[in-house]
Amino acid sequence: MDELEVGVGPWSGPWPDDPRYDPELLANGDRRNVVDQYRYWRRDAVIADLDLRRHDFHIAIENWQHDFNIGSVVRTANAFLAREVHIVGRRRWNRRGAMVTDRYQHVRHHPDAAALVSWARGEDLPVLGIDNLPGSVPLESADLPRRCVLVFGQEGPGLSEPVRAACERVLSIAQYGSTRSINAGAAAAIAMHTWIRQHAVG
Template sequence: MPHGPAEVGVGPWVGPWPTGEQYDARLLAEGDRRNVVDRYRYWSLEAIVADLDTRRHDFHVAIENWQHDFNIGTVVRTANAFLAARVHIVGNRRWNRRGAMVTDRYQHLRHHPDVPTLAGHLREQGVALWGVDNLPGSLPLETTDVPRRVCFLFGQEGPGLSAAAREACDATFSIAQFGSTRSINASAAAAIAMHAWVRTHADLSGDGAWRG
């Protein structure tokens, strides 16, 4: 590696082992090379998920998956970083997990066969369904008040939201662009929408917003 440490994470625990059900004996003995924040070093996967569940945010993310969109993995990784309540996969159940970089293990995922099923599920929980796509009549996300309980829905890379998705959404919102390209990458759009929620509703005080 031309930069940074040669190895990710930490080696075996030095000295007496810490006590607590959250610790994984194998990680303590062999080292923890996972890409997790320092707070979770040597914790078991189950303990990390349980702790995250006590702090998850109220927004959801959904993405249509009709053609095995390679962006889904990156969306899941970003959803984990911003602590989304859940990621919904609409359409094909299988998706390319490489971009998730193993973060799908820490993120709750749910599959729906189609958008109407997703919309019905969210409606039962009082969660608004917002489509994000640069469509005629879409409202600008930058000047819109983002509700606390919302699910951002994204379409396939290229075609964008399907006709069924547009029909099911409570509203559709666009992301301001100023260059020559008609659209931006779906995973980039998802990150922008999630961060809009974070800027409005997340607690950014204290040590809650970890930086590594």
């Protein structure tokens, strides 16, 4: 069976007189991982349009061991239109899981937890941890602030002690099976969708 082609081929008919369109994409087709609204648009035009509508939550994830989940977190943050993604720790991260969405998502680096917390305080943003820790509050019944930073720990150990200490609250995701935790990519998707349900739907 032939593999289905993604995207669209070269533009058919007279080219649009609109500076958002990319002549190279119009001529050769657009096979990027973008919604139809942005077909043939220049990358900077897509980013500028997204910037007009970004939501007021930020996502932060700790990166001490080159976590493979970070790409998935970035991709989900793009899907839910997070304001920014913050990588805490190592600057380099595995981009494969992002499926090129990092080209359209603002990503900021902080060398350590103190730098993230300092930035968040400067922006007057509460930091909320997502982890299944003793004393955590169930995410399912929590009211999330419209403006906030949702922070996730490294896969395995979870939130580091410095990040835990800086969190206004730590929220847990209800689980019913035998596993101790779900991976950071899945947890981030659940938390982002919870924010969307509270502040962006309806």
